[in-house]
Amino acid sequence: MNIAIRINDLNFAHPGGSVPALERVSLTISTGESVALLGPSGAGKTTLLALLDGRLQGWRGRVSVLGAPLDPDQPPPRASRPDTGFVFQEFALVERSTVLRNVLNGRLGRMAPLRALLGSPTPHDLDIARTALTDCGIADLAERRVDSLSGGQRQRVAIARCLAQEPRLILADEPVSNLDPTRAGEVLALLTGAAQARGATALFSSHQPDLARRFAQRIIGMRDGRIAFDVPTSELNDDATAELYREVEPLPGLSLRAVS
Amino acid sequence: MQFGGFGGFVTSALIAGAILWSFATTDVELSRLVSAGPRIADFLGRMFPPDPTVMAEIRKGSAETLRIAILGSLGAVILSIPLAILASETMVSPAVFRPIRTLLAFIRAIPLILVAMLMVGAVGLGPLPGIIAVAFHATGMLAKFYAEAIDGVSRAPIAALESAGAGPLVRLRYAIWPQMAPVVARDTIFRFELNLRESLILGIVGAGGIGFYIQTYVRSFQYDKAASVTMAVVAMVIAIEAINVALRRRFT
Numbered sequence: 001m002n003i004a005i006r007i008n009d010l011n012f013a014h015p016g017g018s019v020p021a022l023e024r025v026s027l028t029i030s031t032g033e034s035v036a037l038l039g040p041s042g043a044g045k046t047t048l049l050a051l052l053d054g055r056l057q058g059w060r061g062r063v064s065v066l067g068a069p070l071d072p073d074q075p076p077p078r079a080s081r082p083d084t085g086f087v088f089q090e091f092a093l094v095e096r097s098t099v100l101r102n103v104l105n106g107r108l109g110r111m112a113p114l115r116a117l118l119g120s121p122t123p124h125d126l127d128i129a130r131t132a133l134t135d136c137g138i139a140d141l142a143e144r145r146v147d148s149l150s151g152g153q154r155q156r157v158a159i160a161r162c163l164a165q166e167p168r169l170i171l172a173d174e175p176v177s178n179l180d181p182t183r184a185g186e187v188l189a190l191l192t193g194a195a196q197a198r199g200a201t202a203l204f205s206s207h208q209p210d211l212a213r214r215f216a217q218r219i220i221g222m223r224d225g226r227i228a229f230d231v232p233t234s235e236l237n238d239d240a241t242a243e244l245y246r247e248v249e250p251l252p253g254l255s256l257r258a259v260s
Numbered sequence: 261m262q263f264g265g266f267g268g269f270v271t272s273a274l275i276a277g278a279i280l281w282s283f284a285t286t287d288v289e290l291s292r293l294v295s296a297g298p299r300i301a302d303f304l305g306r307m308f309p310p311d312p313t314v315m316a317e318i319r320k321g322s323a324e325t326l327r328i329a330i331l332g333s334l335g336a337v338i339l340s341i342p343l344a345i346l347a348s349e350t351m352v353s354p355a356v357f358r359p360i361r362t363l364l365a366f367i368r369a370i371p372l373i374l375v376a377m378l379m380v381g382a383v384g385l386g387p388l389p390g391i392i393a394v395a396f397h398a399t400g401m402l403a404k405f406y407a408e409a410i411d412g413v414s415r416a417p418i419a420a421l422e423s424a425g426a427g428p429l430v431r432l433r434y435a436i437w438p439q440m441a442p443v444v445a446r447d448t449i450f451r452f453e454l455n456l457r458e459s460l461i462l463g464i465v466g467a468g469g470i471g472f473y474i475q476t477y478v479r480s481f482q483y484d485k486a487a488s489v490t491m492a493v494v495a496m497v498i499a500i501e502a503i504n505v506a507l508r509r510r511f512t
């Protein structure tokens with residue numbers, strides 16, 4: 001079986017941060033898997049995803065993505081970046097541009113540099129963008145400006161942009177935390193379904209256990225920068241989930257004296 | 261700002277000192293102002309009625325001033341685009357943007373009229389030194405404004421394009437430019453208004469435009485003609501401001 005992500009003993013602290021953001025993280029994800037990262041805010045989910053996207057440097061350990069080792073000191077070569085698609089929590093769209101333009105932005109890394117700068121997509125680029133729009137159910141919004149869309153529509157545009165990259169790995173950081181429960185389910189179904197249809201690996205973070213259960217085959221629980229558990233979805237038990245979200249113990253210096 | 265305590269006393273003393281020093285060391289003879297009364301009246305009297313026969317000169321001078329402002333602004337925009345990128349905190353390293361920002365501050369510090377005088381010396385009389393002077397002077401402000409516009413946009417879409425494999429110039433074109441375009445339009449219109457206002461007087465140092473006629477008529481004691489040109493200048497400034505207010509409303 002092919003390996004999409006392999007992480008060995010990964011450690012990372014944000015510059016100037018005293019506590020490690022990631023501590024002794026090791027995991028392997030096979031090609032085509034759909035995996036959820038579950039855990040409370042500050043567990044290290046966003047950090048891990050950004051690191052896998054090549055946007056963080058200065059970590060220790062060994063990480064390889066889609067068969068190529070990441071360099072802890074410099075971003076990955078630009079040519080390899082479209083292979084990893086990223087869906088952001090806050091959508092990260094260009095608000096004043098049209099939906100189609102935003103989706104075509106996902107093609108920029110695949111175009112020849114001069115063509116990208118001049119902004120003349122080939123018919124092939126347009127084809128892929130249109131297909132991504134259709135797959136995301138927003139073909140009719142192509143000419144609308146993003147700042148006129150709702151949150152659910154925006155996240156669909158962001159997913160279409162990611163798909164236009166033709167990624168082999170899709171990373172999504174809290175892709176539905178800004179959406180109401182109905183939209184959240186629809187968008188996650190779209191994201192994991194599109195990944196599956198393309199044979200791509202999907203790794204998304206969430207702080208909602210029920211959503212993770214519904215859309216992932218495997219769930220990795222994170223807390224305080226460490227992996228708390230890593231199980232197939234069918235084996236996820238409520239105790240482990242509850243433990244993940246257990247209230248953080250107050251710091252010694254701030255602790256209130258027990259009343260009893 | 262508060263003026264209390266010792267700091268307040270020192271501030272007041274300094275301001276009072278500056279005023280007294282100016283009075284004491286300048287030849288301000290109020291008696292001269294009083295005795296000059298009839299002369300001033302005569303001077304103003306000779307401005308009226310303004311001579312309407314200079315319409316042709318006004319038209320020619322205004323058109324030239326407008327051309328200086330348009331071409332000077334165009335030059336400033338062209339110079340400002342690369343300089344703004346080099347002065348942007350988010351596009352280049354501090355080793356690049358710090359010296360460029362200092363350079364722009366120097367350019368801004370040189371008054372337009374001074375640049376125009378130097379340019380007249382360098383390339384001779386006419387509108388060309390005016391155009392060069394306006395382009396040079398305006399770049400100091402415009403490149404700074406553009407750089408601030410680049411640095412002021414939302415970072416998230418830029419990170420998204422970087423993640424998709426887009427290079428720095430492509431990110432500037434598709435993630436930064438769409439966000440900064442309205443700011444650039446507003447700043448450019450604002451600078452054009454300033455350029456037009458400031459180039460009205462460039463003719464006084466021989467750098468072309470309507471100012472040339474004011475200078476000529478005042479020096480040759482044709483105050484009625486000078487008055488007509490002055491009124492035309494005032495009308496132009498008011499018109500520019502009205503147009504700019506209308507345009508700015510459209511871009512915000």
